[in-house]
Amino acid sequence: MKISRSLQALALSALVFCTGAQADERSDPGKREYMDRCAVCHGQSGKGDGGMIDILRVAPTDLTTLSRQNGGVFPFDRVYSVIDGRQAVKGHGSRDMPVWGKAYGSETVRAGEHYGDMPYTMEMYVRARILSLIDYLNRIQAR
Structure with missing residues (x-):
């Protein structure tokens, strides 16, 4: 799935606008996703120093x-495909990193519980969660 750069920018802008660009996890869905799904391995700071480091093979x-x-450019397409499961993580052998796209899609949580009566489908809900996470990862990049 190729997403155009303008669509990426629009999606990320909308996410930042909707979250108010605040760092508080309660109002920052990307940070909340990261802390819930990624920090255990990648660490709260994102530097790869999470609590599971001692038991991981890589x-x-x-x-x-x-x-x-990536030459100073955030690798949106690659990050998206790793999170949703379309791209394996090099060096891990079998897929050690959870495939969140599939996990999100198989959850029994109804999208309406998170978005009220808005007409979201489960696929839209999955994409929103992944885009929120990617937005957060983009914001924690070292300068």
């Missing part, structure tokens, strides 16, 4: 250096 990636390792 050290988790320092997620704060994704842009630096």
Whole structure:
């Protein structure tokens, strides 16, 4: 799934606008996703120093250096495909990192519980969660 750069920018802008760009987890769905799903391995700071590091075969990636390792550009497409499960994580052998796209899609939580009476489908709900997480990862990049 190729997402155009303008659509990416629009989606990320909407997410930042909707969250008020606040760092508080209660009002920052991307940070909340990260802390709930990623911090256990990648650490609260995103530097790959989470609590599971001692039992993992391969050290988790320092997620704060994704842009630096990609010529100063945040690798949106690659990050999206890793999170939703379309791209395997190199060096992990079998898929050790959970595939959140599939996990989100199989949850029994109704999208309406999170968005009120708005006409969201489960696919839209999954995409919103992934985009929120990607927005947060983009915001924690080392400068």
